[in-house]
Amino acid sequence: MANGKMRVEHLSAYYGNRRAIEDISLEFPKNEVSAIIGPSGCGKSTLVRCLNRLHETLPRTRVEGRILLDGEDILELDPIGVRRRVGMVFQRPNPFVTMSIYDNVSVSLRFNGRHSREEIDRAVIRSLQQAALWDEVKDRVDAPAMSLSGGQQQRLCIARALAAEPEVLLMDEPCSALDPVATAKIESLVAELKSEYTLVIVTHNMQQAGRVADNTAFLYLGKLVEVGPTEELFERPKERLTEQYITGRFG
Amino acid sequence: MSAITAACAIAILIPLGDIIYQAALLGGPTLSFSVLTAGLPQPCSVPVNGVPCAVGGIGPALQGTGILVGLAALVSVPIGLAAAIFAVEYRGRFLGTAISFTADVLTGVPSVIAGVFIYAYFVIYDPALVFSVITGTLALSVIMIPIVTRTCEEALRTVPHAVREAALALGIPKWRTTLQIVVVSALPAILTGILLSVMRAAGEAAPLLFTAFGSRLGFEGFNNPIEALPLLIYNFAESASNNWIHLAWAAALILIILILITNILSRLTIARMVRRMRGE
């Protein structure tokens, strides 16, 4: 597909000698939500952590293959620049514990270049709105980030990631630590965000992929089994393995 | 950032390196078996009447340090270990926390104050003993006891409760459980703590200034003053006499070597002990 915002080609990733992902080639179309599903340990997290070059920050890790962002191999670029363009939201909300809501969101703005107070204010408000958190915190943005509930903290992390104005947003099982109400809020958020961003969401919850994703890729034991538009994958899977996973024969 | 932080690390290593280097350079050549055993010489810088300066030795100081530290350990280890046992094994009582807290506070007491304490007490109650092996031992004990207590306490706390319960359920009395099972399983850490306190005591001069005081001769009885390596260094350091300065460096080198060896040895043997206990 020519409109792939991000693409991986023959990607393999290792922890020491253990190969966690084997020869995966996959495309993430622009302004669409791509889900990655599969049983525990299949390499889903490893795959997305390669997309923002976080994988290599662990000791004794290695990557083979190419990862292309707008056609450029990010493995040849400055990792810090890559991470500014490819943002991430983690499985457990991880706001900076000593900072306020406002400071958490504005962190990335303080990294590069001077921004005036007004610019930062505007960016913070916009990000919190995009993360559907603004209404709930607008009168206490200086409150500690840890005073928020789990679901709110996760939306704060989304706002923080968005404030860096990335092109791609990676979400590594963003709702697995949250209750159903918070999960629903974030899922509707995902639907809104795709108009501006390209999203890649890892989930162990198939129904979630069904609800939010345009495309879904199914991974098993480090290998890509099948990928395609979500509806097709779930209703007319081409691989037997895919069908077995979807029908719950194994998890 | 790596440049600045690396520079900090290097800046710290420079004085460390220089101290060891100078001690080796100036103390090394002076060291010999006879220096370790011979008595302190008369101070002298230039040959007199054709007689070269006596090299002398640091024998009394080495002997004194050995005696003082050894006796102090004999006093401090039982008390410190016992206090730690009380704090941990009979915990739940207010007293346990109090002991822990007090030992912590005591580690913050400057070593010179330990010396003042013993000195002032004996000045009042037994002036004849003010400068003696006994007071020197007591002063070092005041420094060692809190360290032994705290380290033993931490060590005993790491022993899982299940171990004690299992032993008591077998009918083993508490005292045996504590000594033969709990203490033994915490032995590596306990030994580390003891070695740590011994190393501290061996290097302390301040408390000995008013207690052991120093002497020209070796051990002359528990009621009399005694020399120690740190005291010798202090007394000879400002001397104008070359042979004394060289002996001071020799003493400094010995202290550094002893402490380094103890440090490294304790890490190695205790690591080996731990591995053996785990059955590796």
Added chain:
Amino acid sequence: MDPTTPSSPIRAPRHRGRGWTDLVFFGLVAFAGLFVIFLIFAIAAILITQSHLAFSTYGFGFLVGTRWNISPTEQVYGAVPFIADTLITSAIALVIGFPLALGSALFLTTQAPRWLRGPLGTVIELLAAIPSVVYGFWGLIFLGPYMRTTVEPALHRYLGWTGGFNGNETGTDVLTAGVILAIMVIPTISAISRETLAAVPVAQKEAALSLGATDWEVTRTAMLPYARSGVFGATILGLGRALGETMAVTMTIGNHDALPTSFFSQGQTISSLIANELTNSAGPLQYSAIIYAGLILLAISIAVNVVARLLLWRVLRVSRGSVE
């Protein structure tokens, strides 16, 4: 409280004829425990009673008295010169030592290659194991002259306008003592800071990384704020050590009982005062005054130490070793 800890201490089952050994054991350890508690009170009691003479003569005015004169015709004792020197040398130690300690802690936690971290950390901690008297000796023979010939003239040239770097450049002065103290407290501050920094959760660091932070930005945003209280506690602990240091200070400070007028002044801290004058005091009043000063030092040291441990109770493990 974890579920394996009973809420009351374990009591051994009572066997006839066996109970008494446990009682004896309990008595012995209890005695030792009480002895430790008794010890701190004994130290305080001795110091308080022996300083009574000076206290009844000067009261709390001792704390603001600036003159210390031992001549029999006009004895007067005031602690300010020693308190000042103690604080000044410790302040110099922290000003020089803290950045170096934090810098090396950061180097070891974030920059150094993994194989280097353990060994280099151990080497830095060896600095803590070197006895104070050896530091003093080295300071006397090497650092002092170096300060005299190289550092102090330079300081005088560039910073003399501040007024603090004037006077005879002898190398045996408050400044040199402060530098030696800096070297002595660095391992303490560095080792504990290292532990605190290493304890920052990976999730916090990854959050910063994922936003495109550089090494320094990760440190500044995710690590230092989180480790703040630990690093601060480490510094206070280092301060506690500096306040009580005797031998290294007394050998490098010049032993002059008067208020310092510049960094190049000779001085006397409370601990060096005690080391120099306790056993050859001119009379009971001086003796008592020295003990009074010692009592002040004890109080300050304990207070600082308690504050440090309160800040560090989560991080500090005594069995770590030489950081004590």
